[in-house]
Every structure is written in C-alpha cells, then in structure tokens.
Amino acid sequence: MTDRNESGQAGDNWKTSWRPATQMVHSGTTRSHHGETSEAMYLTQGFIYDSAEAAEARFKGEDDGFIYSRYANPTVDMFEQRMCALEGAEDARATASGMAAVSAALLCQVKAGEHVVAARALFGSCRWVVETLMPRYGIETTLIDGTDLDNWQRAVRPNTKAFFLESPTNPTLEVIDIQGVADIANAAGACLVVDNVFATPLYQKPLQFGAHVVVYSATKHIDGQGRCLGGIILSSKDWIDEKLHDYYRHTGPSLSPFNAWTLLKGLETLPLRVRQQSESAATIADFIDQQAMVRRVIYPGRADHPQADIVAKQMTGGSTLVAFEIDGGKAAAFAFENALRTVQISNNLGDAKSLITHPATTTHKNLAEDARAELGITDGTVRLSAGLEDVNDLIEDLGAAFAAIR
Numbered sequence: 001m002t003d004r005n006e007s008g009q010a011g012d013n014w015k016t017s018w019r020p021a022t023q024m025v026h027s028g029t030t031r032s033h034h035g036e037t038s039e040a041m042y043l044t045q046g047f048i049y050d051s052a053e054a055a056e057a058r059f060k061g062e063d064d065g066f067i068y069s070r071y072a073n074p075t076v077d078m079f080e081q082r083m084c085a086l087e088g089a090e091d092a093r094a095t096a097s098g099m100a101a102v103s104a105a106l107l108c109q110v111k112a113g114e115h116v117v118a119a120r121a122l123f124g125s126c127r128w129v130v131e132t133l134m135p136r137y138g139i140e141t142t143l144i145d146g147t148d149l150d151n152w153q154r155a156v157r158p159n160t161k162a163f164f165l166e167s168p169t170n171p172t173l174e175v176i177d178i179q180g181v182a183d184i185a186n187a188a189g190a191c192l193v194v195d196n197v198f199a200t201p202l203y204q205k206p207l208q209f210g211a212h213v214v215v216y217s218a219t220k221h222i223d224g225q226g227r228c229l230g231g232i233i234l235s236s237k238d239w240i241d242e243k244l245h246d247y248y249r250h251t252g253p254s255l256s257p258f259n260a261w262t263l264l265k266g267l268e269t270l271p272l273r274v275r276q277q278s279e280s281a282a283t284i285a286d287f288i289d290q291q292a293m294v295r296r297v298i299y300p301g302r303a304d305h306p307q308a309d310i311v312a313k314q315m316t317g318g319s320t321l322v323a324f325e326i327d328g329g330k331a332a333a334f335a336f337e338n339a340l341r342t343v344q345i346s347n348n349l350g351d352a353k354s355l356i357t358h359p360a361t362t363t364h365k366n367l368a369e370d371a372r373a374e375l376g377i378t379d380g381t382v383r384l385s386a387g388l389e390d391v392n393d394l395i396e397d398l399g400a401a402f403a404a405i406r
C-alpha cells in the first residue's frame with residue numbers, strides 16, 4: 001500500500017540486500033511511538049482526522065494517511081509490505097481468503113465480451129470461477145492442458161485479456177513452464193496471473209519468469225498453523241493502481257487486521273517451516289515409491305517427475321506435498337487413510353500437522369469423471385501434505401497403514 005500512517009516510518013523494503021529469512025522477520029514493520037517489538041494489531045475500522053480540512057485533504061489524496069480499513073489498515077499494510085519484499089513485487093493488496101484474491105485478480109481486469117484462458121488443473125473453487133462464474137457475466141473462458149505450451153498459443157483469440165494458471169497444480173503436482181506461458185501472454189497482450197500456493201513464495205518467483213500478477217491463499221503455508229484464512233495479490237504498482245485499486249476498495253474483499261497480524265507471525269517462521277516440511281515430503285516420496293501397492297508417486301524434485309526439466313528451471317525447492325496412487329481404487333485409498341494415526345484426514349494443506357486427502361471424493365468431487373481423468377486424478381489418488389512432525393514418526397505411520405491394507 002502507498003497509504004501509510006503519518007507517524008509510521010516507511011517499511012524496510014529499502015533493505016533489498018536482506019535474504020528471505022531476514023525479510024520475513026523485519027520487512028514492512030512500521031512501529032508506533034511506543035516502539036513495540038512485535039507488530040501492533042490495529043483493530044480499527046476507521047481513522048480520526050484532526051480537522052475537516054484534514055479529512056478533505058485525505059480524501060483528495062493530498063496526504064497518504066489511512067481512511068477506512070476496507071481500503072487499507074496499518075497491520076494489513078505491514079503484511080502487504082513484507083510479502084512484497086519476499087516476492088520482489090512493487091505493490092500488493094491482502095484479501096480475506098485465497099479465493100477472494102483469485103476472483104478479484106481475474107474479475108478486476110476483464111469485462112463482458114473478453115476472453116480468459118486457464119490451465120484446467122485448478123483448485124476446485126478456482127475452476128468454478130473460470131468455468132461457471134465468469135461466463136455468467138459474458139466473459140468467455142477456455143480451459144486447456146497447460147503443460148503443453150502449444151495449447152496456450154492455440155487458445156488465444158483477438159479478445160484474450162488474461163491467462164491463469166496454478167503450478168505445481170492441485171492435486172497432481174503438474175508443473176507449467178511460467179516463462180513459456182508469459183512469452184505467449186505478452187505476444188497476445190494478455191495478463192498472466194499465477195496462483196503460486198503450492199510452490200510458496202520461497203521456491204518459485206513467477207514475476208521473475210514474466211508473470212504479471214501472483215496470488216496466494218495465505219491460509220496455507222503463510223499461516224501454516226491452521227488458524228485463519230487470508231490471501232494476497234501482488235503485482236506492479238501500475239497494475240494495482242489501474243486494474244485492482246478501485247475494484248478492491250469498492251467490492252470489499254479486505255483482510256481483517258487480526259488475521260493480517262496472525263499472518264505476519266506466520267511469515268516469521270515460513271522459511272523454517274517450508275524447508276523442514278519439504279525435506280520431510282521428499283523423504284516420504286522416496287519411502288512411498290518403495291511400496292508394492294503404490295502405482296505412481298509425483299513429487300517435484302524427483303527425477304521421475306513428468307516435468308522435471310521445468311522444475312529445475314523455475315523452482316528452487318520441491319514441495320511440501322506429495323501425490324500418489326494406491327492400487328485398489330477408492331476402497332484401498334479409504335482403508336489407507338483410515339489406518340493412519342499420526343497423519344490426519346483433512347483437505348487443507350501447508351499445515352504444521354500432516355494432512356491427507358482423497359481428491360476424487362473431496363476437493364475435486366464436483367468435477368465430472370472424465371474431467372478428473374484428464375487431470376490424472378484416479379479413485380486411488382491421495383494427496384499428502386507433510387507437516388512439522390518428526391519425519392520418522394510419519395514414515396512409521398505410513399508404513400503401518402500400508403501394512404494394514406496389504
């Protein structure tokens with residue numbers, strides 16, 4: 001946010017030499033006159049002006065103080081600034097959930113008669129926005145297999161305005177060539193929006209590969225401790241000012257200051273947690289690969305990942321998630337999940353607790369069977385999100401569950 005408290009100094013984004021772990025502890029912090037150590041939580045809807053003239057000046061944009069927390073709030077501002085530092089983005093707007101971020105980032109920039117192309121392997125609600133909601137308002141949409149660059153080129157129409165993709169995808173961890181898609185988007189005059197949740201801002205920086213806008217569900221790794229929902233949209237200052245600013249102010253997807261504070265605390269430990277959880281996920285992927293009843297393991301970072309070359313090109317780490325397919329379909333997958341004791345059954349991900357889900361009957365149950373098959377989601381597919389437990393306890397739990405269903 002450019003709006004900031006008169007008494008607050010600018011954030012610490014000037015310190016560009018900081019490495020990510022340092023940025024996550026310090027960037028964006030704006031202290032009040034009390035000099036508090038931890039970020040202050042400004043639970044306020046509005047702000048008081050010293051005079052009628054001051055209120056007028058602020059509404060005219062002559063001073064950049066805060067007006068109303070639907071527009072901007074000092075605690076939310078700190079979260080936005082810290083995320084800008086990590087992502088290398090000029091500006092950002094925090095939202096109440098990941099879906100508020102996705103829907104605002106897409107809807108703020110297109111109108112009836114225009115066209116959006118999206119990779120079909122999307123989080124269920126993202127797919128609903130593209131496939132069902134946007135056409136209701138006269139926005140044309142095309143869903144493609146995003147792993148093949150030719151499909152993006154072929155889908156372009158004269159009225160194409162935006163491209164949307166998720167990489168790695170949910171739940172099958174497919175990886176899409178961001179630079180390749182960005183080049184096609186630029187040639188077509190389209191804006192590329194990347195949902196970067198699965199990679200986290202630590203392991204993949206879409207803006208560096210030509211994406212125009214990055215969105216997150218902060219509910220996932222950024223909170224990472226199962227406490228609150230949140231989201232964020234990051235881009236250039238021009239894009240935020242021209243496309244998002246008015247939409248955000250007037251439709252109200254804003255983040256609660258309480259949740260922004262929780263997410264700031266989450267960011268402090270994000271590098272530690274993501275590193276540990278990814279290491280555990282890699283160990284688990286190798287363990288699962290040795291099991292007789294496992295048909296296929298997908299983990300970005302393994303040599304047998306279908307897009308291993310693109311993983312090497314654009315990601316600096318693997319993932320905290322592993323997908324695998326158990327022989328015996330739904331019955332075997334359910335028996336496996338039910339036999340687990342340490343790993344919990346939940347559709348969430350990126351949490352300190354290890355979580356497992358059966359996408360065909362939960363997150364992707366709304367897709368027709370052929371659409372699921374296109375995405376490689378079978379009745380035996382399960383998705384595991386590695387948490388912060390000792391990896392040996394996780395391996396023991398998984399091993400016991402495999403033994404129970406053998």
Ligand SMILES: *Cc1c(COP(=O)(O)O)cnc(C)c1O
Nearest residue numbers: 097098099123195197217219230
């Ligand atoms: C969870 C998720 C979302 C939606 O986020 P919410 O915070 O639940 O609204 C969007 N995209 C991806 C890839 C997700 O995993």
